[in-house]
Amino acid sequence: DGGITQSPKYLFRKEGQNVTLSCEQNLNHDAMYWYRQDPGQGLRLIYYSQIVNDFQKGDIAEGYSVSREKKESFPLTVTSAQKNPTAFYLCASLNWRVSNQPQHFGDGTRLSIL
Amino acid sequence: RKEVEQDPGPFNVPEGATVAFNCTYSNSASQSFFWYRQDCRKEPKLLMSVYSSGNEDGRFTAQLNRASQYISLLIRDSKLSDSATYLCAFTGYSSASKIIFGSGTRLSIRP
Numbered sequence: 001d002g003g004i005t006q007s008p009k010y011l012f013r014k015e016g017q018n019v020t021l022s023c024e025q026n027l028n029h030d031a032m033y034w035y036r037q038d039p040g041q042g043l044r045l046i047y048y049s050q051i052v053n054d055f056q057k058g059d060i061a062e063g064y065s066v067s068r069e070k071k072e073s074f075p076l077t078v079t080s081a082q083k084n085p086t087a088f089y090l091c092a093s094l095n096w097r098v099s100n101q102p103q104h105f106g107d108g109t110r111l112s113i114l
Numbered sequence: 115r116k117e118v119e120q121d122p123g124p125f126n127v128p129e130g131a132t133v134a135f136n137c138t139y140s141n142s143a144s145q146s147f148f149w150y151r152q153d154c155r156k157e158p159k160l161l162m163s164v165y166s167s168g169n170e171d172g173r174f175t176a177q178l179n180r181a182s183q184y185i186s187l188l189i190r191d192s193k194l195s196d197s198a199t200y201l202c203a204f205t206g207y208s209s210a211s212k213i214i215f216g217s218g219t220r221l222s223i224r225p
Contacts, residue, residue, distance in 0.1 A: 042201070100163060
């Protein structure tokens with residue numbers, strides 16, 4: 001079955017440490033996205049990539065970095081500059097080449113500070 | 115005006131009731147509209163797309179009002195299992211690849 005795989009499901013970060021969240025999709029979608037969700041809040045866009053080797057900042061990119069070297073992969077690095085990283089991180093993908101297509105989500109990674 | 119506005123709720127209704135909520139959007143150029151359901155501590159899952167003529171899927175009816183720039187979701191004969199947060203989403207104006215999400219409406223169905 002096609003889908004989006006996020007790993008790990010739970011991640012703990014120490015002070016001053018960078019951590020990388022993995023997102024892989026086999027849906028052959030061009031666009032991929034990273035969102036952050038805090039308890040009781042909506043989704044906030046961190047970064048998105050419309051096509052391989054290209055990405056744009058979302059609304060809350062500070063303290064995060066991404067790469068898009070392969071179509072199926074869009075890893076997110078939470079750097080030590082992100083002072084409040086505890087949140088639920090969601091990866092999504094979209095086939096924007098076809099109209100009226102919804103985003104598909106992975107099942108998320110929960111990041112906590114140790 | 116905000117890009118999207120959604121009543122956060124919570125809506126607390128008895129089982130079997132009909133409940134409806136709206137989501138307003140500011141960009142008239144938006145082309146695609148969706149409703150997602152998100153259960154506690156889970157990822158959002160597509161509930162249904164919203165088509166111009168309105169569409170129905172079982173107990174769920176979605177409608178689009180372009181003139182007033184809102185979409186709506188109606189749930190009939192609500193079940194306990196309908197308790198969740200419902201997120202609206204639509205394409206942004208700058209790119210078909212940018213999706214804007216509402217912050218969600220919490221629905222709680224009581225026995």
